[in-house]
Amino acid sequence: RKEVEQDPGPFNVPEGATVAFNCTYSNSASQSFFWYRQDCRKEPKLLMSVYSSGNEDGRFTAQLNRASQYISLLIRDSKLSDSATYLCVVKGGPDNQGGKLIFGQGTELSVKP
Amino acid sequence: EAQVTQNPRYLITVTGKKLTVTCSQNMNHEYMSWYRQDPGLGLRQIYYSMNVEVTDKGDVPEGYKVSRKEKRNFPLILESPSPNQTSLYFCASRYNRNSNQPQHFGDGTRLSIL
Numbered sequence: 001r002k003e004v005e006q007d008p009g010p011f012n013v014p015e016g017a018t019v020a021f022n023c024t025y026s027n028s029a030s031q032s033f034f035w036y037r038q039d040c041r042k043e044p045k046l047l048m049s050v051y052s053s054g055n056e057d058g059r060f061t062a063q064l065n066r067a068s069q070y071i072s073l074l075i076r077d078s079k080l081s082d083s084a085t086y087l088c089v090v091k092g093g094p095d096n097q098g099g100k101l102i103f104g105q106g107t108e109l110s111v112k113p
Numbered sequence: 114e115a116q117v118t119q120n121p122r123y124l125i126t127v128t129g130k131k132l133t134v135t136c137s138q139n140m141n142h143e144y145m146s147w148y149r150q151d152p153g154l155g156l157r158q159i160y161y162s163m164n165v166e167v168t169d170k171g172d173v174p175e176g177y178k179v180s181r182k183e184k185r186n187f188p189l190i191l192e193s194p195s196p197n198q199t200s201l202y203f204c205a206s207r208y209n210r211n212s213n214q215p216q217h218f219g220d221g222t223r224l225s226i227l
Contacts, residue, residue, distance in 0.1 A: 099210035
């Protein structure tokens, strides 16, 4: 079983659609959680951190369920510019894998006009 | 401007010819990593370094070496490259291993080993 698993893609959606990405992780000792965005084989960039209480940044909402070891990202009113690959990322604590970031394989999103 | 710089961006070479991919960061970060990215496998950590002269293996270290003689530089060395090391490579840094601040990535190096 992979340490971080994401929905297989690609997701093809029309502009304005709401799209949800799901992610599960296997290590219950994981401490921090993130969503990164990667455009067309460029470098990944942090989209947002994910907090236990859930957090929102404009059209983006991230949720964490520690009991289920499940992370989600919701994009509302999707734009053409949201087309990218979304990476679910989990970080161990300092005594757990030395704080390593573990990346999911990514889910590709394509937003069409 | 805060950045991670890696060179070269693209390299086509032949099996067995030693090569080095350089990585430099200007943010005084302690923690640096090398990743490779392959279709369907995502980003996998090759080596990481928690500080000067402190390096350790990641998930896929075979065939690679690194060094961390200075805080800003973290070169990746392929002593005898093979075709299965054809991949997209990223260097990354963050403040330290505990930090939840964003991990900064270089632009990537696309290596083709013939």
